[in-house]
Amino acid sequence: xxxxxxxxxxxxxxxxxxxxxxxxxxxxxxxxxxxxxxxxxxxxxxxxxxxxxxxxxxxxxxxxxxxxxxxxxxxxxxxxxxxxxxxxxxxxxxxxxxxxxxxxxxxxxxxxxxxxxxxxxxxxxxxxxxxxxxxxxxxxxxxxxxxxxxxxxxxxxxxxxxxxxxxxxxxxxxxxxxxxxxxxxxxxxxxxxxxxxxxxxxxxxxxxxxxxxxxxxxxxxxxxxxxxxxxxxxxxxxxxxxxxxxxxxxxxxxxxxxxxxxxxxxxxxxxxxxxxxxxxxxxxxxxxxxxxxxxxxxxxxxxxxxxxxxxxxxxxxxxxxxxxxxxxxxxxxxxxxxxxxxxxxxxxxxxxxxxxxxxxxxxxxxxxxxxxxxxxxxxxxxxxxxxxxxxxxxxxxxxxxxxxxxxxxxxxxxxxxxxxxxxxxxxxxxxxxxxxxxxxxxxxxxxxxxxxxxxxxxxxxxxxxx
Ligand SMILES: Cc1cc2nc3c(=O)[nH]c(=O)nc-3n(C[C@H](O)[C@H](O)[C@H](O)COP(=O)(O)OP(=O)(O)OC[C@H]3O[C@@H](n4cnc5c(N)ncnc54)[C@H](O)[C@@H]3O)c2cc1C
Numbered sequence: 036x037x038x039x040x041x042x043x044x045x046x047x048x049x050x051x052x053x054x055x056x057x058x059x060x061x062x063x064x065x066x067x068x069x070x071x072x073x074x075x076x077x078x079x080x081x082x083x084x085x086x087x088x089x090x091x092x093x094x095x096x097x098x099x100x101x102x103x104x105x106x107x108x109x110x111x112x113x114x115x116x117x118x119x120x121x122x123x124x125x126x127x128x129x130x131x132x133x134x135x136x137x138x139x140x141x142x143x144x145x146x147x148x149x150x151x152x153x154x155x156x157x158x159x160x161x162x163x164x165x166x167x168x169x170x171x172x173x174x175x176x177x178x179x180x181x182x183x184x185x186x187x188x189x190x191x192x193x194x195x196x197x198x199x200x201x202x203x204x205x206x207x208x209x210x211x212x213x214x215x216x217x218x219x220x221x222x223x224x225x226x227x228x229x230x231x232x233x234x235x236x237x238x239x240x241x242x243x244x245x246x247x248x249x250x251x252x253x254x255x256x257x258x259x260x261x262x263x264x265x266x267x268x269x270x271x272x273x274x275x276x277x278x279x280x281x282x283x284x285x286x287x288x289x290x291x292x293x294x295x296x297x298x299x300x301x302x303x304x305x306x307x308x309x310x311x312x313x314x315x316x317x318x319x320x321x322x323x324x325x326x327x328x329x330x331x332x333x334x335x336x337x338x339x340x341x342x343x344x345x346x347x348x349x350x351x352x353x354x355x356x357x358x359x360x361x362x363x364x365x366x367x368x369x370x371x372x373x374x375x376x377x378x379x380x381x382x383x384x385x386x387x388x389x390x391x392x393x394x395x396x397x398x399x400x401x402x403x404x405x406x407x408x409x410x411x412x413x414x415x416x417x418x419x420x421x422x423x424x425x426x427x428x429x430x431x432x433x434x435x436x437x438x439x440x441x442x443x444x445x446x447x448x449x450x451x452x453x454x455x456x457x458x459x460x461x462x463x464x465x466x467x468x469x470x471x472x473x474x475x476x477x478x479x480x481x482x483x484x485x486x487x488x489x490x491x492x493x494x495x496x497x498x499x500x501x
Pocket of ligand 1: 109110112115173174179183187188189191193239240242244246
C-alpha cells in the first residue's frame, strides 16, 4: 500500500477503499473513449486508493495530506461525466463525495435548500418536492449525477428554457480549496461584493477545489403543465419559430426542436417524413399556461409549423431519462457520441449545416443529426449525435476523434461556443483556446497556478497541455 493511502487510513479510519474493485470502479467516468478502452482491455490504471470523506473538514484533511505528499486528487461525484473529467493513471487518490449526501437545510419561505455535494440530483429533487417545491433542474442524468458534479460541469437541465441552467439555480456554494481552506459564499439573492466567486467553481471540473455543499434557489411546483407539438418543413423554420417565441417573452420550460433524421428516429408515428418536430411543455399558473400555449402555437404556425398530437410530449416525458449505453454499439464496431454546442441566432443555422455536412463527409460516418433543446433570448444550443463505423476496428478511436474535430472546427469557424453543458474534460481541452483565446487560457492557467501551484487537483482536465 502506498504511503499516502496509509496516512489517510490513519487520519480517516474506515474512509479509505483499497480493494481492486473499488479502485477500478473509480478510475473513469462515462466518456465514450474510456468505454472503448475498457472493451479493448486497456482500461485506465486504477488510482492508489479511493477516499470517501464524510464532512467538509475531512475533505480539507484529504487535500492537505495530498498536497503535503505531492499526490494528485481526482474528485468523483456520480461518475456520469461524458468528457473524460475522471480518468486515473495509477498515482492519484480519488476523492468520492458519495458519503457526503443529504439535505442540510430547507427554507420554504426563502425558497432555498442546501444539500451536501454527493446528493444525487434526483434525491435532491425528491426532497424538495415533498415540500411542494422544485429545483427545476432536470438533466437527463438526474438519477446518476451528484449536485456537486452538476455544479462542477456547469450542467443544463431539460427544463432550462424556462427555469435556467445550474448557474441560475445555485444560490450559494461551499468548497474546499486546494490548500484546505474552506470557501463559503453567502446565500443572498444578489451581491455586488466583487466578482461572483460561485462562478469560479461552476464549471471548474475539479481543478480549483472540491465543492462540498450546494444551496439551490427553488420554485413552487407548477399548478398546471401542458404539452404541445408541431412540425416544420425545415430545421431553419423551426429555429426561427423558437427565436420568435423567446424574443416575445414566452418561456416554456421545455423547447425541443429535432431535425428530420431525429424526428423520424423518435417520433415517426406523429411526424411526417422529412419534417422537423418541435416539442413544448408549458408550466405555471393554469391561465398563464393556456395563454402561453396558444400564443406560442400562433407564432409557430406563422413560421410554417403544423400542429400534431401532443401525445408526442407525453412519450418524450416517459422516456426522457432512458439512454442506450455505448457498449452495444462499440461491440458492433460503431462509435457513437453526442456533442453539444451553442451560438447566437444569427450563427446557429450555419453551424447546423456546416457541422452536419462535415460529419457526413467523413468516410466512416453512418449518421449525423441534431436537435436544439436549450434556448435563450440571444441564441440556442445544438446537440449533435453521430455514429461512425471504420472498416478497421483498430481505427475506432481515430474515427471518433475525427468526428469531434469536424464539429469543433465547424463551430469555431462560425463563431459558436464549443461546449453548452457537458464541459471540457479531456475530449475538448485542445479546442479550449478556440473559444477563450490565448489570453483566456493564460488567465485560467494563472488562476490554477495561484490556487494549486503543484497542479494536484485533477491534472490533465480542462486546461490544454502547456
Ligand atoms: C446518460 C447521460 C445523460 C446526461 N445528460 C446530461 C444532461 O441532460 N445535462 C447535463 O448537463 N449533463 C448531462 N450528462 C453529463 C453528466 O451527467 C454531467 O456532466 C454531470 O454534471 C456529472 O455529474 P457527476 O456527479 O456524475 O460528476 P462526475 O462524472 O463524477 O465528475 C464530473 C467532473 O466534475 C468533477 N467533480 C465531480 N464532483 C465534484 C465536486 N463535488 N467538486 C468539484 N469537482 C467535482 C470531476 O472531477 C469531473 O471533472 C449526462 C450523462 C449521461 C451519462
